[in-house]
Amino acid sequence: MSLDKIIVLVAGVLVSWFIYWFFLGKKDKAVSVSDEVDIIVDGGYSPEVISVPKGKITKLNFIRKDPTACLEEVVLGDFKIRRALPLNQKVVIEISPETSGEFVYTCGMGMYHGKIIVK
Amino acid sequence: MEKDKKTFDIKGMHCASCVIVIENSLKKIDGVLEANVNIATEKATVIYDKTKVNENILSSAVSNVGYQAIIDDVVKTEDEEKNEKQKDLHKLRTKVIVSLGLGALILWGSFPGLINTSPMILRNFWIQFLLATPVQFWVGLTFYRATISAIKHRTANMDTLVVIGTTVAFGYSVFVTIFPQIVTRIGMESMPYFDVSTIIIGLILLGRYFEAKAKAGTSEAIKKLIGMQAKTARVMREGKEIDLPISEVIIGDIIRVRPGEKIPVDGIIIEGESSIDESMITGESMPTDKSKDDLVVGATMNKTGTFTFKATKIGGETVLAQIIKLVQEAQGSKAPIQRLADLVSSYFVPIVMILATFTFVVWYILGPDPSLLFAILNTVAVLIIACPCAMGLATPTAIMVGTGKGAEQGILIKDAESLEIAHKINTIIFDKTGTLTKGKPEVTDIIPVGSINNDELLKLAGSIEKGSEHSLAEAIVKAAEEKQLALSKVEKFQAIPGHGVEGFIDGKRVIFGNKRLMDKESINVDSSIDKISEMENNGKTVMMIAVANRLVGLIAVADIIKESAKEGLIALQNLGIEVVMITGDNQRTANAIGKKLGIDRILAEVLPDQKEAEVRKIQAEGKVVAMVGDGINDAPALAAADVGIAMGSGTDVAIEAADITLMNKDLRSVAMAVILSKKTMKTIRLNLFWAFGYNIILIPVAMGALYPLFHILLNPIFASVAMATSSISVVGNSLLLKKKKIIYK
Numbered sequence: 100m101s102l103d104k105i106i107v108l109v110a111g112v113l114v115s116w117f118i119y120w121f122f123l124g125k126k127d128k129a130v131s132v133s134d135e136v137d138i139i140v141d142g143g144y145s146p147e148v149i150s151v152p153k154g155k156i157t158k159l160n161f162i163r164k165d166p167t168a169c170l171e172e173v174v175l176g177d178f179k180i181r182r183a184l185p186l187n188q189k190v191v192i193e194i195s196p197e198t199s200g201e202f203v204y205t206c207g208m209g210m211y212h213g214k215i216i217v218k
Numbered sequence: 219m220e221k222d223k224k225t226f227d228i229k230g231m232h233c234a235s236c237v238i239v240i241e242n243s244l245k246k247i248d249g250v251l252e253a254n255v256n257i258a259t260e261k262a263t264v265i266y267d268k269t270k271v272n273e274n275i276l277s278s279a280v281s282n283v284g285y286q287a288i289i290d291d292v293v294k295t296e297d298e299e300k301n302e303k304q305k306d307l308h309k310l311r312t313k314v315i316v317s318l319g320l321g322a323l324i325l326w327g328s329f330p331g332l333i334n335t336s337p338m339i340l341r342n343f344w345i346q347f348l349l350a351t352p353v354q355f356w357v358g359l360t361f362y363r364a365t366i367s368a369i370k371h372r373t374a375n376m377d378t379l380v381v382i383g384t385t386v387a388f389g390y391s392v393f394v395t396i397f398p399q400i401v402t403r404i405g406m407e408s409m410p411y412f413d414v415s416t417i418i419i420g421l422i423l424l425g426r427y428f429e430a431k432a433k434a435g436t437s438e439a440i441k442k443l444i445g446m447q448a449k450t451a452r453v454m455r456e457g458k459e460i461d462l463p464i465s466e467v468i469i470g471d472i473i474r475v476r477p478g479e480k481i482p483v484d485g486i487i488i489e490g491e492s493s494i495d496e497s498m499i500t501g502e503s504m505p506t507d508k509s510k511d512d513l514v515v516g517a518t519m520n521k522t523g524t525f526t527f528k529a530t531k532i533g534g535e536t537v538l539a540q541i542i543k544l545v546q547e548a549q550g551s552k553a554p555i556q557r558l559a560d561l562v563s564s565y566f567v568p569i570v571m572i573l574a575t576f577t578f579v580v581w582y583i584l585g586p587d588p589s590l591l592f593a594i595l596n597t598v599a600v601l602i603i604a605c606p607c608a609m610g611l612a613t614p615t616a617i618m619v620g621t622g623k624g625a626e627q628g629i630l631i632k633d634a635e636s637l638e639i640a641h642k643i644n645t646i647i648f649d650k651t652g653t654l655t656k657g658k659p660e661v662t663d664i665i666p667v668g669s670i671n672n673d674e675l676l677k678l679a680g681s682i683e684k685g686s687e688h689s690l691a692e693a694i695v696k697a698a699e700e701k702q703l704a705l706s707k708v709e710k711f712q713a714i715p716g717h718g719v720e721g722f723i724d725g726k727r728v729i730f731g732n733k734r735l736m737d738k739e740s741i742n743v744d745s746s747i748d749k750i751s752e753m754e755n756n757g758k759t760v761m762m763i764a765v766a767n768r769l770v771g772l773i774a775v776a777d778i779i780k781e782s783a784k785e786g787l788i789a790l791q792n793l794g795i796e797v798v799m800i801t802g803d804n805q806r807t808a809n810a811i812g813k814k815l816g817i818d819r820i821l822a823e824v825l826p827d828q829k830e831a832e833v834r835k836i837q838a839e840g841k842v843v844a845m846v847g848d849g850i851n852d853a854p855a856l857a858a859a860d861v862g863i864a865m866g867s868g869t870d871v872a873i874e875a876a877d878i879t880l881m882n883k884d885l886r887s888v889a890m891a892v893i894l895s896k897k898t899m900k901t902i903r904l905n906l907f908w909a910f911g912y913n914i915i916l917i918p919v920a921m922g923a924l925y926p927l928f929h930i931l932l933n934p935i936f937a938s939v940a941m942a943t944s945s946i947s948v949v950g951n952s953l954l955l956k957k958k959k960i961i962y963k
Contacts, residue, residue, distance in 0.1 A: 111579035115572045122568035142367020167364040181550030208610030
């Protein structure tokens with residue numbers, strides 16, 4: 100095998116490993132929320148993982164700053180909430196989870212994810 | 219000065235001090251004469267000078283102190299949203315036209331076969347570079363922006379794939395344009411691929427344009443429901459009739475409705491009568507006649523008469539508002555079938571990126587010459603053809619259309635899960651009274667035993683039943699009242715659930731109820747047993763009355779079977795669903811009614827608290843069971859069933875225990891709900907099959923899987939055509955559901 104091919108092979112393996120590590124290997128730290136939290140929607144959700152207390156009303160204030168069509172809705176499937184997020188407007192979603200566990204919230208097409216951990 | 223008054227909602231208040239802060243802020247506005255904020259209703263009422271103050275000033279005064287004023291909520295935000303969407307669509311269209319136009323010019327100047335017909339200027343690589351650049355960086359800016367912000371979060375999406383794909387094609391082309399000699403030196407033709415990068419961007423945006431248009435159609439049902447709301451109400455205030463926006467109507471207001479007008483809010487008729495078209499709420503096409511003391515529902519249409527009614531429910535409490543809320547919730551919920559798609563799409567993009575890398579490496583190492591070019595083009599094709607959006611859209615769009623369509627027919631589905639389970643139902647248990655029958659039984663026979671006469675017997679029965687809440691009691695009391703019999707006073711009244719009632723009249727113990735009660739009290743009914751059997755065989759419910767432990771008479775009551783029952787049940791049986799009837803009636807009466815309706819499996823003499831157990835028993839046979847009832851007496855059974863279906867009265871919406879609420883009393887709606895579920899699930903399956911199949915088949919093709927045998931490769935431009943069509947086809951397929959008729963046979 101010629102040198103250029105070996106270089107491409109090695110680079111390919113490294114790139115694949117990088118993609119795996121960068122996108123799939125990240126560990127999320129949960130942000131602890133007591134009453135309310137501003138979630139900025141810009142290429143994803145930040146904070147992405149939040150932990151909220153069980154049985155209490157928590158306000159999630161979604162503020163979308165990203166014009167991507169995919170992010171124009173947020174879906175909290177476990178809470179039966181699908182809400183349109185107008186650009187640069189605060190949309191308040193109230194949840195009062197009764198069971199503890201991890202609940203995923205996503206964009207309208209299920210591409211972007213966030214997590215609500217109920218403790 | 220022009221005085222005006224406005225009441226609007228305030229969001230974000232949580233304490234009494236908020237009231238003062240908002241009031242002060244409003245009062246400070248030049249031109250505001252009076253401002254009142256109510257914490258309980260979360261509303262502000264402002265009297266102001268119209269020439270100095272407008273809604274925007276009021277709204278900003280509220281937001282300045284940290285709250286939100288919702289002035290003309292529905293109308294305004296909807297319009298704003300619509301305008302915004304229109305603007306976005308318009309921009310998108312411009313971008314599509316620009317990129318496809320420029321792309322077409324480049325294609326003309328570079329595509330083999332076409333190139334000979336093109337003007338020389340278009341064949342110039344530098345001109346192509348000039349034409350492709352605005353497409354890549356102006357039109358394509360949205361892709362870059364989305365990618366950058368996604369990368370910051372260590373996530374990747376469709377835009378990331380488009381960015382990498384088109385940037386590789388564009389970058390390679392720029393390199394070829396600037397350094398053609400280097401490319402020639404390594405044995406490749408110095409040919410740029412600007413057409414690929416521009417047309418891909420154009421086609422993907424074209425796909426998004428159609429997708430956005432189609433997606434707007436999936437949420438149409440909610441918009442239609444919101445649009446049904448009346449805008450004004452003719453309210454009697456201080457002896458005068460005034461037109462008020464419905465947001466200013468308060469509970470207790472007396473409202474006049476004239477023929478052809480929409481009823482503004484929910485209420486109860488106090489004067490007049492009319493025929494009212496409730497089809498928008500119940501799906502029932504026949505108008506209903508209503509008169510004094512009948513309930514009317516906001517958004518329904520008054521047809522013939524004029525009447526006045528008292529508002530009993532306003533704002534978010536009205537039936538329409540609750541329907542909207544329920545449908546919105548259902549559309550926001552997730553169907554179990556979606557889980558796999560969700561799981562796949564969360565790993566999808568990184569995996570496609572790894573596959574693209576793999577494609578590049580394999581083509582570069584093993585591919586034919588010029589291997590670099592093959593490697594680049596196939597990598598771009600893989601990145602472009604992958605379409606996670608179709609998977610993400612497959613289930614929710616169908617659920618949105620399905621639940622919306624249901625609401626139009628008066629079928630309210632609580633969540634996506636209920637809609638999904640409903641298509642698996644193979645057994646439906648119907649509660650008899652009030653569900654299969656009208657629930658308004660009438661007295662058919664009065665048979666005295668011994669010296670008592672008919673009227674005396676009816677008087678006795680009417681008296682003892684007066685305190686009972688059982689539906690049969692109502693029939694007996696009504697019959698007694700019709701004969702104007704003076705009812706006696708009852709002492710120590712007691713209801714014995716599933717059996718009857720007991721009490722003391724004139725110091726004597728009177729018991730009234732079914733055979734079971736007589737057996738329990740050891741009262742001999744042998745002398746009347748033939749008569750009882752005969753009436754029961756005719757589907758009548760026979761009740762026995764005993765005074766001082768001796769039988770004094772029989773009263774038979776029969777409930778009328780609903781007109782829609784037979785047709786509704788046949789429709790279900792045609793769907794292959796077993797129909798079961800459950801009732802507290804004795805076996806013989808139940809059998810008689812079952813026979814009339816063509817029901818073979820009958821669960822008779824079931825006490826109210828045993829219904830739940832009966833449902834579980836049938837479930838234990840491995841059946842998927844739906845229970846149909848009124849949702850009040852049989853709530854536990856409804857909750858125990860796989861799908862609980864409540865037949866509403868058109869005036870109550872959110873029946874807690876029910877997964878599906880039917881707004882009308884028409885039994886054919888049950889079959890319609892099942893058919894709706896089946897059709898929605900079929901659409902979802904087809905969508906998922908298409909979305910998954912598309913990616914599973916075309917990604918390997920783009921990688922070059924067919925090349926070794928057939929020498930077939932996927933041109934990146936065709937990849938973008940396929941990708942653009944895939945999302946549209948999924949959304950389009952969901953929209954087809956709207957056109958499908960929910961017919962039963």
